[in-house]
Amino acid sequence: VGNYASNNNLDRGTITLDIVEDTTSQAVTGNIIFQADRGVASTSCLRNTTIATGTNNGFNISILSNMMENVISGGFVIVTTTTVLDNPDTDANEASTTVSTTTSPTGIVGTQTRTLGNGTTITEVTSEGMGQTLMGAINIQLAISNNGNTLSGTYVTDGNICSNQTGTGELTLNRAS
Numbered sequence: 001v002g003n004y005a006s007n008n009n010l011d012r013g014t015i016t017l018d019i020v021e022d023t024t025s026q027a028v029t030g031n032i033i034f035q036a037d038r039g040v041a042s043t044s045c046l047r048n049t050t051i052a053t054g055t056n057n058g059f060n061i062s063i064l065s066n067m068m069e070n071v072i073s074g075g076f077v078i079v080t081t082t083t084v085l086d087n088p089d090t091d092a093n094e095a096s097t098t099v100s101t102t103t104s105p106t107g108i109v110g111t112q113t114r115t116l117g118n119g120t121t122i123t124e125v126t127s128e129g130m131g132q133t134l135m136g137a138i139n140i141q142l143a144i145s146n147n148g149n150t151l152s153g154t155y156v157t158d159g160n161i162c163s164n165q166t167g168t169g170e171l172t173l174n175r176a177s
Contacts, residue, residue, distance in 0.1 A: 019031075
């Protein structure tokens with residue numbers, strides 16, 4: 001049992017890994033249970049799920065969940081695409097595009113695009129959330145310490161169930177008595 005927090009701290013709460021290890025194959029199976037902190041339930045994108053694959057090599061545990069699903073029955077889904085242009089004054093390539101998906105209880109259906117002074121373009125596409133399904137899996141990488149009693153590491157989600165900002169973060173767990 002422990003805590004998780006997204007990199008932007010908008011998604012945080014308690015995580016429980018109810019896991020079993022096959023001592024012969026080092027395979028890890030079980031459940032991943034999330035409980036969002038009060039006040040962040042509307043932004044929580046991490047859903048209870050089971051482990052699709054998991055391995056323990058003695059020092060680290062790698063876990064990939066089965067697909068998580070979040071059905072939006074109301075409100076609005078906002079997909080934001082941010083495109084940063086390359087700065088021609090530097091040798092490095094700073095060009096990038098990020099896409100994030102969020103939900104909101106309010107919104108106006110349509111597309112809005114704005115360009116910042118540095119050339120960055122932000123496009124927001126808002127649609128009604130009625131019946132939309134967001135899906136994704138979670139990849140957890142944990143280091144084992146404290147004689148196997150502490151697991152700490154990072155998580156990353158794929159798919160559109162979480163935005164880029166809330167779909168990555170850190171977690172720390174301690175063995176329950």
